[in-house]
Amino acid sequence: MRRRKESARLSSVSFSPCFPISFLIQSSETLPSNPMPKKIPSDPFVSIQILSAKAQSLWAKAKSRMQTGQEKNTFSKSTLPPEEKNRMVVFVDVTASAVTKTTMTVLIVCIFAAILYIIRDKIFILFLSLFLALVMDSHVRRLERYGVPRGIAVVVLYLIFLSIAVFLVASLIPIVATQIQDIARFINHSADSFLASPHVQFAFLSDGMNERLTEMMQQALQSMGIKDRASALFQFGQNLSAVAQSSLGLTVQIAGSVFNFIVNLILILFLAFFVQMEREKVADFIRVLLPRNWRSYYDTKAEAIHQKVSQWFQGQLLLCLTIGILVFIALKILGMPYAVTLALLAAFTEFIPYAGPILGALPAVFVALTQAGFVWGLIVMAVYYVIQLCENNLLVPLIMKHAVGLSPIVILFGMMVGISFPSTVHPILGIILAVPTTAVITIFVQDYYALRRRK
Numbered sequence: 001m002r003r004r005k006e007s008a009r010l011s012s013v014s015f016s017p018c019f020p021i022s023f024l025i026q027s028s029e030t031l032p033s034n035p036m037p038k039k040i041p042s043d044p045f046v047s048i049q050i051l052s053a054k055a056q057s058l059w060a061k062a063k064s065r066m067q068t069g070q071e072k073n074t075f076s077k078s079t080l081p082p083e084e085k086n087r088m089v090v091f092v093d094v095t096a097s098a099v100t101k102t103t104m105t106v107l108i109v110c111i112f113a114a115i116l117y118i119i120r121d122k123i124f125i126l127f128l129s130l131f132l133a134l135v136m137d138s139h140v141r142r143l144e145r146y147g148v149p150r151g152i153a154v155v156v157l158y159l160i161f162l163s164i165a166v167f168l169v170a171s172l173i174p175i176v177a178t179q180i181q182d183i184a185r186f187i188n189h190s191a192d193s194f195l196a197s198p199h200v201q202f203a204f205l206s207d208g209m210n211e212r213l214t215e216m217m218q219q220a221l222q223s224m225g226i227k228d229r230a231s232a233l234f235q236f237g238q239n240l241s242a243v244a245q246s247s248l249g250l251t252v253q254i255a256g257s258v259f260n261f262i263v264n265l266i267l268i269l270f271l272a273f274f275v276q277m278e279r280e281k282v283a284d285f286i287r288v289l290l291p292r293n294w295r296s297y298y299d300t301k302a303e304a305i306h307q308k309v310s311q312w313f314q315g316q317l318l319l320c321l322t323i324g325i326l327v328f329i330a331l332k333i334l335g336m337p338y339a340v341t342l343a344l345l346a347a348f349t350e351f352i353p354y355a356g357p358i359l360g361a362l363p364a365v366f367v368a369l370t371q372a373g374f375v376w377g378l379i380v381m382a383v384y385y386v387i388q389l390c391e392n393n394l395l396v397p398l399i400m401k402h403a404v405g406l407s408p409i410v411i412l413f414g415m416m417v418g419i420s421f422p423s424t425v426h427p428i429l430g431i432i433l434a435v436p437t438t439a440v441i442t443i444f445v446q447d448y449y450a451l452r453r454r455k
Contacts, residue, residue, distance in 0.1 A: 125264055125267055125268055125271070126271065128268050129267075129268045129269075129270075129271030129272040129275060130271075130272075130275060131309065131433070131436070132268060132269075132272040133271075133272040133275040133276050133279075134305070134306055134309040134310065135309060135310065135313045136154065136157050136272065136276060137276065137279075137306060137310065138306075138310040138314070139153075139157055140153045140154060140157065140276060143156065143157075150276060150277060150279075151273075151277055154272075154273050154276045154277070155273075158269065158273075182337070182338075183338070183367070186371070283302065286298065287299075301443060301444070301447075304443055305440050305443065308436065308439050308440060308443065309436050309439075309440070312435060312436045312439065313436075316350070316351060318395075319350050319391070319395055319396070320347045320348065320350040320351065321347065322391075322395060323346055323347055323350050323357075323360075323387065323391060324343045324344060324346060324347030324350075325343075326387050326390075327342065327343040327346040327347070327360075327364075327384075327387060328340065328343035330383045330387065331343065331364065331380075331383075334376075334379065334380065334383065336364065336367065336368065336380065337367065337371065338367060342360075342363060342364045342367070345360050345363060346360035346361070346364075346384075347360075348360075351431075351432045352428075352431050352432065353411050353412075353415065353431075353434070353435055354408065354411070354412065355415075355431075357384070357388050357391070360384075361380075361381065361384035361388075364380050364384065365377050365380050365381050365384070367380075368380040406435070406438060406439060406442060410438055410442065411434070411435060411438065413438075414434035414435065414437065414438035415430075415431050415434045417430075417434065418430030418431050418432075418433060418434035418437075419431060
């Protein structure tokens with residue numbers, strides 16, 4: 001009786017749908033695996049064996065399907081591109097009001113750009129006045145420390161600069177005019193002598209090369225009209241000498257021919273004066289135009305710009321003065337004529353970066369070649385080269401590196417930009433202003449890259 005109850009219980013458990021598969025698998029491990037009979041026997045233990053075999057086959061199929069699915073997923077991941085994360089969806093408003101608003105904005109920008117292009121000369125005058133005010137600001141502050149009012153300090157600086165300019169013109173123009181006339185006479189005499197008996201003789205060249213060089217120089221002098229040019233240069237020296245003798249009629253005539261320059265110069269001086277007088281108000285006006293979160297940055301960079309421009313101008317003046325004195329002393333020791341003119345030219349060309357010393361040395365080398373021969377030309381060239389070496393290795397690192405701190409590539413690029421607008425900016429003035437303008441722009445570029453690195 002007890003055996004019948006156990007067999008009934010086992011048979012009911014084996015055919016229950018809720019019977020777990022794990023139990024069936026465990027049962028299959030304990031029982032021998034016999035082939036499934038075609039007819040289900042009545043013995044309950046055999047029924048459990050059959051069900052475990054079925055469960056085992058179902059588990060094998062499910063496992064194979066899972067492996068197939070994993071292979072498919074792996075294939076799809078390796079072949080398909082990854083899904084984009086943080087995809088940005090942009091909605092474009094193409095309604096009539098949006099199109100009208102965009103069109104009006106573009107028109108306003110174009111009109112504003114056209115107005116700026118029309119008044120570009122006046123904008124450049126304003127820029128020059130701001131630049132002059134920045135240059136004078138350090139000297140004005142120094143005078144204010146001694147109790148001098150700002151307006152009187154600006155007037156005193158104007159008087160000092162104008163007095164220096166008048167003194168230079170009054171003292172140097174007669175010398176320059178006389179030397180220009182002497183150079184014109186020398187060129188005319190040398191051209192007549194060479195054309196009368198053309199002959200060039202260099203010891204390091206062969207006779208055939210000397211003859212070919214003689215023919216080339218003769219043709220060049222005849223084609224360029226050297227005598228006419230020498231006469232024009234002599235006439236220019238005479239006119240310059242007349243200006244130095246304070247001829248009122250000629251001075252008025254020259255002033256009339258440069259009327260626009262004089263008006264612009266007076267306008268620049270007045271604007272720079274008022275910018276100095278209303279320095280705080282001008283700074284506050286610019287600060288109001290900026291957003292609130294930019295105002296502290298503006299205050300910091302305005303002081304940095306002021307220091308850059310002031311240091312550049314003071315360093316440049318010191319360089320010009322030093323080079324002018326060195327060139328004058330060297331030419332006087334060599335006994336070169338026109339020493340004052342050549343030294344003054346070398347000092348002024350120092351304002352032009354890199355090309356200025358070469359331009360200042362060429363006239364001295366030309367005078368040495370024409371008056372003393374090839375050897376003296378080489379000596380003068382060597383003297384200018386030594387002065388340039390001293391400037392680059394001693395003066396520039398001490399004076400200009402801290403003030404400007406720009407690479408030669410950046411300075412040359414700024415010079416090319418400065419001479420690109422001859423109708424608005426004179427090329428020489430553009431070259432002179434290229435260095436401080438590039439230094440100011442570099443301040444903002446460095447801040448931009450520093451902000452990008454922090455982000």
